[in-house]
Amino acid sequence: MKKNVFTEKAPQAIGPYSQAIIANNMVYTSGQLGMDEKGVLKETVEEQAQKALENLKAVLEEAGTTMDNIVKTTVFLADINDFVKVNQIYGKFFNEPYPARSAVQVANLPKAAKVEIEAIAIL
Template sequence: MSKVIISTDKAPAAIGTYSQAVKIGTTVYLSGQIPLVPETMQMVSENFAEQTQQVFENLTAVCQAAGGSLNDMVKVNIFLTDLSNFATVNEIMSKHFSAPYPARAAVQVSALPRGAQVEIDGVMEVPSTN
């Protein structure tokens, strides 16, 4: 099977040596998204809730470019610089996903790129490789 590189201008451009997502067969591996606004490549704000909302919007754009949606995600990894924001992530995530929810991990890290407070990556299953 060959890999298909997923790219969209509706999500921030890669800021390093990686692709927004890579599809192998029906599995899509999504790179971590931080709260950059795609059009400006600037942080959406310093507000944690606004950052989290932007991350989910960025993930949605990449999922759609790969032929799926957030609800096709089977695994989500959430990286937070302050685990006390966990409840806020849950609240915002519940607005973007419907049951059954994906498997998930959430961990606190010391720092994220560009001073972001949250980064999320994951794995998605889509119906076809087209």
């Protein structure tokens, strides 16, 4: 059985998907962009990474868990050369043991974003 997760503290989905789904004591989030609740995208990659992680945190809290319970993240970058900048922001949101992570460059992101971050967490 699965349960939808929705919070007004993060941007609404911009398509036919949920902010997150709970299934089998796990939370699977959709990718979070660096935009505010009104859908306004931040400018720099650092600002977008910060806001994307804040949005991720808000979705997880609504689901009943925390960033400390994340087991895996995927970071999508419009430009892999931004990896170091994003990594500096990313590191502020996690404690050891850090979640497993993949970081990849993609051809394009929704709304021409510079970064998108998704996660899987334990409830």
